[in-house]
Amino acid sequence: MTKVPVTHIDNALIDREAIKTMLARRIPDHTLEQPFYNSEALFRIDMEEIFAKEWIFAGMTCELPKKGSFVTVDIGLSPIIILRDNNNDVRAFHNTCRHRGSKICLGAKGKSPKLVCPYHQWAYDLDGELVFAGSDMGDDFDKSRYSLSPVHCRTAGGYIFVCLAENPPPIDDFVNDMNYYLEPYDLDNAKVAVQSEIIEKANWKLVVENNRECYHCDGSHPELLKSLLEWDDDNDPRSTPEFRDLVKKMQAFWESQDVPYKFQMRYENRNRIVRTPLKEGTHSMTMDGKVACKKLMGRFTSPDMGALRILHLPNSWNHGMGDNLIAFQILPVGPQETKVITRWLVHKDAVEGVDYDPNNLRHVWDATNAQDRTLSENNQLGVNSMGYQPGPYSKTFEFGVINFVNWYCERMAANLGE
């Protein structure tokens, strides 16, 4: 039996050159070497080379309903403010004061005509310009030199993406796709009905890998499997004749409703979008398969919309049904710690207790998230073992994981440069 080489690099010594060496000797279609999943030094480089250079899903436009509304998000060590300015545009800034660097907005969200630093009360307008610095900085103090540092920000079909890099990678095709596929949802006029935040004691790549396959679903997700069908489309070699018939029937129906469904992939598997049927007779990811919200989203008139699946690497996956849309966001916290934020969106006019019961809305994915947390945490514990060595992915059951790991390795190599 051939033995796959075990990593012999001390985690503490991981640097950019060591990462290049490990990427160059990577065994195709295998899990990565141990430091990618547990090293503190490699985590910092992940934050600098992936999370600070790629587009990151940061929030939803409906969370910024008015001029001056803001939300905050931490991308690695960098806190960011995202706000709606006086022209109703969504903009992002580094959440660090240009005086002595204090974090400015401390809460998760709020609304204010100005951003006032809590330390010495320097104040910035919604364009990020410094408008007040007291009188103590001297007569020749030039406020125009101390605006907040801007961050690239794009909205797409109701989603907000930010990029900390000076020159962000391309995103236009995906923005166009999102506008097209999400038009029926009218997400600007949706609301976050429920939000959950959990911490998984696992590296962010293990969390994403776990999400990219349903090889584990049969053994772990009884609630989810009440409505979910595993296959993305009828090209999946595992799909059954019954599934292919259902796909044909549902696609003809969606066509009649002018609802987009075709599979679309962009930027080397960074972005995938497809609408796929739920189990026949089910309309939503609930325990009984019935809608969780009586008021449907956007312009839908039928609940029979299957699920619009959207992937955005490195940090988001989504399921959009006819009655609610579930957006998942991952934010790495440490080498073995990841925050998973789940938002359940419904029509903004849906009334809690009348149109939807929040507990019913969240039940299936609360259970599924908890099950996935256990799986990822167990994965982390085993990967930390001195007996761990890279293992093979199944090309039929784990192609989604292979796509993710390939994307990650390509982006890491490209961003590290020569």
Ligand code: FES
């Ligand atoms: S650090 Fe913000 S006002 Fe001083």
Ligand SMILES: [Fe+2]
């Ligand atoms: Fe899962």
